[in-house]
Amino acid sequence: MKVVEESYAGRWSKRTKYGRFQCGLCPRRCSLRPGQKGFCFVREATDTGIRLSAYGRASGFCVDPIEKKPLYHFLPGTTALSFGTTGCNLGCKFCQNWRITRARDGGARELSSVPPAGPEAIAWTAQAEGCASVAFTYNDPVVFAEYAIDTARECRKRGIRTIAVTAGYISAEARPEFFSFMDAANVDLKGFSEAFYRRYSLGEMKPVLETLVYLAQETDVWLEITNLLIPGLNDTKKGLEDMTAWIANNLGPDVPVHFSAFHPDYKMWDYPATSAATLSRAREIAIGNGLRYVYTSNVADPIGSATFCPKCLEPVIKRDGFRIGSMKLNGSNCTDCGQRIVGHFTGGHELFVPGPKDSQS
Numbered sequence: 001m002k003v004v005e006e007s008y009a010g011r012w013s014k015r016t017k018y019g020r021f022q023c024g025l026c027p028r029r030c031s032l033r034p035g036q037k038g039f040c041f042v043r044e045a046t047d048t049g050i051r052l053s054a055y056g057r058a059s060g061f062c063v064d065p066i067e068k069k070p071l072y073h074f075l076p077g078t079t080a081l082s083f084g085t086t087g088c089n090l091g092c093k094f095c096q097n098w099r100i101t102r103a104r105d106g107g108a109r110e111l112s113s114v115p116p117a118g119p120e121a122i123a124w125t126a127q128a129e130g131c132a133s134v135a136f137t138y139n140d141p142v143v144f145a146e147y148a149i150d151t152a153r154e155c156r157k158r159g160i161r162t163i164a165v166t167a168g169y170i171s172a173e174a175r176p177e178f179f180s181f182m183d184a185a186n187v188d189l190k191g192f193s194e195a196f197y198r199r200y201s202l203g204e205m206k207p208v209l210e211t212l213v214y215l216a217q218e219t220d221v222w223l224e225i226t227n228l229l230i231p232g233l234n235d236t237k238k239g240l241e242d243m244t245a246w247i248a249n250n251l252g253p254d255v256p257v258h259f260s261a262f263h264p265d266y267k268m269w270d271y272p273a274t275s276a277a278t279l280s281r282a283r284e285i286a287i288g289n290g291l292r293y294v295y296t297s298n299v300a301d302p303i304g305s306a307t308f309c310p311k312c313l314e315p316v317i318k319r320d321g322f323r324i325g326s327m328k329l330n331g332s333n334c335t336d337c338g339q340r341i342v343g344h345f346t347g348g349h350e351l352f353v354p355g356p357k358d359s360q361s
C-alpha cells in the first residue's frame with residue numbers, strides 16, 4: 001500500500017500581507033498566520049503555504065447502498081465505498097455527523113482505529129469490494145478537495161465513479177476543478193434564506209445556489225438535492241414554495257429532490273424529529289411547483305421512496321429502505337409507456353434487484 005503523506009500542500013491559497021496566507025477554497029477565505037487553522041480545522045498555514053492535514057486520513061470507510069447518499073437516479077442498486085475525513089467549512093447546529101465535522105483535535109479519536117489510506121489504495125479497495133463508485137461523504141469533501149481529487153483520479157483509471165456529498169459551499173475559482181472530478185453530487189440545500197444559513201449553518205446561501213446553478217447548467221455531473229426539514233425552522237409553506245419554485249425555474253424540473261427527516265442532535269436537542277406528514281407535505285408542494293422526482297427519506301414511506309414515471313405515473317422503481325424493491329425500466333425508459341426517466345441507470349456492476357433479469361439495467 002502506498003505510503004500516505006502526513007500533510008499535503010493545500011491549493012487555492014495565496015500569500016497576503018504580513019506573512020499571512022489566504023485560503024481561497026471556500027467562501028470563508030480564511031486569512032491565516034503560520035500555525036493557525038482555518039474554520040474547517042483541517043487546513044493550516046505553515047511558513048510556506050497552507051497544508052491539508054487530513055490528506056490520507058479518512059475517519060472511516062463503509063460500503064453503502066448508493067441510495068443511502070442519497071442518490072436515486074445514479075446507478076441504482078449499486079454500492080459506493082464511502083469515506084470522509086474530519087472537519088467542515090460550515091457550522092450547522094443540527095449536524096448529524098458533528099463528532100467528525102467538529103473534531104477540534106484533528107480528529108485523533110475518530111482516526112485512531114483507521115489506518116492512513118492513500119488514493120490508490122481507496123480506488124483499489126472499491127474495485128475489490130465490487131463498488132461501482134466511491135463517495136466522498138460523512139464530512140464535506142470540499143475541505144479535503146486535494147485528497148478527493150487524487151482519489152477520483154485513481155478511481156477513473158479503474159472505471160469507478162465518484163460522488164460528492166456536499167453542501168456546495170465552495171468558491172467560484174475552486175468549483176470547476178473540484179467538480180470536474182465528480183460524476184455525481186448530492187448537494188445539501190440547508191434552507192432557503194440567508195438568515196437561516198447565517199444563524200443555523202454559520203455560512204451563506206448565495207454560494208450554494210451558485211454551485212447548484214453551475215452544476216445544473218454547466219456540467220455533466222449528475223445532480224440531486226437533499227433538504228433536511230427541521231420542524232418550525234425551515235419547513236414553512238412559503239419557504240418550501242420559494243425553494244422548490246427556485247429549483248424548478250433555475251435547475252429544471254428533473255433534478256431529484258430528497259426531503260429528509262431531522263433527528264435531534266448536536267446543538268438542537270430541543271427540536272422535535274420531523275414527522276412523516278411534514279415530509280409528505282413538502283413533497284406535495286414540490287410536485288405542485290413542477291418538480292418530477294421528489295422523495296422523502298429517513299422515514300418508511302413507500303410512496304415517497306418510489307420513482308414515478310412523469311408521463312404514465314406508474315412506479316418505475318420501488319424501494320424498500322435503501323434496497324431496490326423492483327425496477328420497471330428498459331434501459332432508462334419506463335417499460336409501460338417508454339418515457340425516458342432522467343439519470344444514469346446503466347453502468348453499475350452490482351445490482352440488488354430481485355425479479356426478471358431484463359428489468360435490471
Ligand code: SF4
Nearest residue numbers: 023026029030038040
Ligand atoms: S476551506 Fe477551510 S481554511 Fe479554507 S477558507 Fe474554507 S474554512 Fe477556511
